[in-house]
Amino acid sequence: MPREEGTQAAAQPLSPTELDLIHAWWRAANYLSVGQIYLLDNPLLERPLERAHIKPRLLGHWGTTPGLNFVYVHLNRVIKARGLDMIYICGPGHGGPGMVANTWLEGTYSEIYPNIPQNRDGMRRLFKQFSFPGGIPSHAAPETPGSINEGGELGYSLSHAYGAALDNPDLIVACVVGDGEAETGPLATSWHGNKFLNPATAGAVLPILHLNGYKIANPTILARIPRNALEDLFVGYGYKPHFIEGDDPAKMHQLMAATLDTVLDEIAAIQTEARGGKLTACPRWPMIILRSPKGWTGPKYVDGLKTEGYWRSHQVPFGDMEKPEHVKLLEEWMRSYRPQELFDADGRLRGEIAALAPEGDRRMSANPHANGGLLRRDLVMPDFADYAVGVTHPGRVEAEATRIMGVFLRDIMKQNRNFRLFGPDETASNRLSAVFETTNRAWMAETIPEDDHLSPDGRVMEILSEHTCEGWLEGYLLTGRHGLFNCYEAFIHIVDSMFNQHAKWLESSQKISWRRPISSLNYLLTSHVWRQDHNGFSHQDPGFIDYVCNKKAAVIRVYLPPDANTLLWVTDHCLRSWDRINVIVAGKQPAPQWLDIDTAIKHCDAGIGIWEWASNDRGGEPDVV
Amino acid sequence: MPREEGTQAAAQPLSPTELDLIHAWWRAANYLSVGQIYLLDNPLLERPLERAHIKPRLLGHWGTTPGLNFVYVHLNRVIKARGLDMIYICGPGHGGPGMVANTWLEGTYSEIYPNIPQNRDGMRRLFKQFSFPGGIPSHAAPETPGSINEGGELGYSLSHAYGAALDNPDLIVACVVGDGEAETGPLATSWHGNKFLNPATAGAVLPILHLNGYKIANPTILARIPRNALEDLFVGYGYKPHFIEGDDPAKMHQLMAATLDTVLDEIAAIQTEARGGKLTACPRWPMIILRSPKGWTGPKYVDGLKTEGYWRSHQVPFGDMEKPEHVKLLEEWMRSYRPQELFDADGRLRGEIAALAPEGDRRMSANPHANGGLLRRDLVMPDFADYAVGVTHPGRVEAEATRIMGVFLRDIMKQNRNFRLFGPDETASNRLSAVFETTNRAWMAETIPEDDHLSPDGRVMEILSEHTCEGWLEGYLLTGRHGLFNCYEAFIHIVDSMFNQHAKWLESSQKISWRRPISSLNYLLTSHVWRQDHNGFSHQDPGFIDYVCNKKAAVIRVYLPPDANTLLWVTDHCLRSWDRINVIVAGKQPAPQWLDIDTAIKHCDAGIGIWEWASNDRGGEPDVV
Ligand SMILES: Cc1ncc(C[n+]2csc(CCOP(=O)(O)OP(=O)(O)O)c2C)c(N)n1
């Protein structure tokens, strides 16, 4: 296969009017973003800007925001033009002001938060609440309509995107990846998600690498390697990169529009081919590399120092508002967007600009996939008692608990197309192989005849990356589906911080009325065989349990079922639950069975025999049995 | 720059005798590896093999081992031929039997463990102890001579390798990366280490991707993407890949030898150029892609199922030794290495084969860089009291504690070329910028005139990957140097499991007489500014402290210095310590100062005013002040 050069489109698909309107939306979003970071009052700059209109403490991230806004308006164009079902995953979620700005422009924000209406007063409150005591976080968060990716700890956007696209054939998941974020390990391996996405049954992921060149105080690696190396890297990852490079807004709008048209055609072609049964190899999905200045359209210099197109614009490009020249600079900057052309006298976005937004559920901020609870359906559950081990005398019968659970999972997977199993290549070792009687491992890469249960439509997701497994599962759950992560207990600490972030997400979501409950994130942790041999039948590293119990979260449950029948009860219980993180620690070795199924049910229902801790109640290491 | 095709060497550098001897060493190492996994007795197969000679429980990993052994003997050849100073980092450290086998063949093992001599009885004990109660772990571990990479949790070999190479201009760090391991996030981003390695002052890293095709029960991604994509990927990462592909030992030996000659010439050329001051761009370092069968030379089929070149050879390729045909298969397999040609009647490796090993410290198993304590020198420490903030009345003066610490660090870095600072682009944000008065950020990629303190010889290591920072620092410390990792407290959980593994390493090392103490791993954790604003002056997420205090390790210390002067004392104290993990949590915001330096010293020396916990003494969240 000859290598194609990374392309940069030449067409000019936007008419002058379209170009004007798109540019106007972008200016409006940028204006609202700056307003959120800086202003307390005088939102429309109807009066000259004064110190008193500016927040006493300035917090937030400007640098990434204009790029996020640029992507947003262009995605809106193609959603409308092509009737797409699309969500927006914002890797640089610290660009919260941008995400909030667009959702307010789309109207969703005011529908959900009626105290922030689409008018002058609403704009004032929108500005004030941002990163302000009693207000909203500075990052994309559960509070942000349309978001399924917490904007705190970076690195998980693309695995979330792949998780969201699975089994959603009509969905396109646009995923902006920060070039700083791209340096994290979890992000660096998550590009390989394309080898697990079946174009016949899944939707598409459209990665947009946001190459704005800088992190906090440093350039990024990907911005400073030769352009051909950058291209090779993504070709090597299996993508077809499309470059959009520049800083002249008019040119960049045309380029972005043309490129989006191309990549959407490419996505459609891949899907048509696959759905016609004609796909033979793993497709080379398109991706976009957007090289634009950090802090684009912001002040070029501040106090004589380069700011636009430089890391100095990462957070608040300038503070110290006691300096009158800074107040003036801010006013000039904000007026450069010409707000009076964008908003009417009441502070409402002008009609012809507002008309750019898609309607209803097609607005990315209102897309139900990004509020997965709206789409979630309970699993059809077989009766777990049918899988019970017969126990006549406690301790006489031996069984491998997880093997029994595997049979139960097999039948759950048979009956539910919205359930997937995730793990770092340990499903067989964890003795859950019965699931392969009903499904396969997902695999789009090459195969050989000897291969064992690999196929594009497999629903067991195995990659040697605990981060990716966790990210995929989170993305799958957050878009309304069900799943279970199986892992050796010894290695689950790898995802401590992801667990943490997801727990926070669930906790916050529960306090947000419009967020509907999503399925629980279920872990099955098994012990390492050689450790177990030395340590007897108990989990070798209780650290993860301590770690999870340490969360304030009311969302955590830990289960240590001592035998197969209690494990069946626990599995059933966890898979029916929502808005929780369930940690199940179970043995996979042959072990004595204690409870017949009726006794198991009785004990578990009564909460005896199952060591279940909630929140802070940390009990030290329990004796199993 | 035109793209070169990944090359496969054609030369035949080995004479027939050399080829025979190298093959013999390889057979010996393979034989010893199988013996460790399976045998209790009859080590030289002097008698027909019987069930009683075989261990009752079989544990260990065969699949990766022949590849590791293959690499080992070829590295030995070039070490001898070129007088190289080289260490071997074994990513697939579960191939412990291979590492142990080679170090025994080299004699190091018996020198260190005299109860395992180089004779028949020693061989018997070598076999028996492996993964046996009271014996040695099945993975490369501190017990393994020449190892600095724990063979448990995968993903850190390459960041360890880059850390080891820094400031060691004469060292070559060969690093075998498993193709499964390569799927982990931390490994996937660690390839970018080449942008931080200055060929003028650092040694070389030679990555060897061990493409044996499988993980536990699955193929690997990199083995199943098109060959040109694989090549593009590594060209994109900035390397020049050299392919070695095949399964015929004679051909593969010639290929490996020829390729190693080529890449070592390339490394030498890069270094000569750089050290002559002639290097202008980031060099394209060579790497090797070794595509060979998993379980190479092992049984082709077991019970009719494909085993060699397949995932079934990952661990113990067959068990159930009650089956006589399995005993027979094992005997045939082991005899296929023709042990009588390799070992004399006493079980000693024949002289002409043994002569392949380098001598003394040049044996990778005896290289002092892999027992870094041997090379460690105390830091030259300025007097921390010279940096004190004057405090006349407690609480009257304000200072930013970490800014004061930065000045102290600056002078430490000025006086010590064996100290580096690591962090995910937060050094400036953590207010340690004074260090840039004496050094820069390490950076080999492109620069522009506006860049701020980037240079090839910088000793501040910043990449947006907490995993890579931790891995680099561990590699740097394990080879006898000093360092500090600065990070926002909120994100340090990302490296929970790496912290865990390093703590275990230190604990085990302390019980091994020949391992010399290495410098402590020091964390400086600072609070997030916006969190801190909402939460007052306290760390927002005490989870990490709880996590570290939860370790049994006698190696953990936690410090919460309440002001600048106590922070100075703590910094001084930590940088003088060894074999510990020190966690320092400190504020970076202007805050009242409590103790003048004399009082600070008195309080700290007495252990008052510093909240220092060791091991399990977990005190809940302390009140600071
Ligand atoms: C894992 C992690 N480490 C560190 C940080 C602190 N941090 C916040 S933003 C940022 C730079 C992000 O750069 P990039 O992803 O390129 O985003 P952008 O430049 O578009 O703001 C860093 C290091 C973080 N949020 N997450």
Ligand SMILES: Cc1ncc(C[n+]2csc(CCOP(=O)(O)OP(=O)(O)O)c2C)c(N)n1
């Ligand atoms: C982070 C992590 N996850 C899971 C495991 C369990 N595990 C042990 S070996 C292995 C497969 C390793 O494959 P590879 O790196 O290719 O080594 P090789 O095939 O050469 O044995 C896995 C998944 C582990 N050791 N570390």
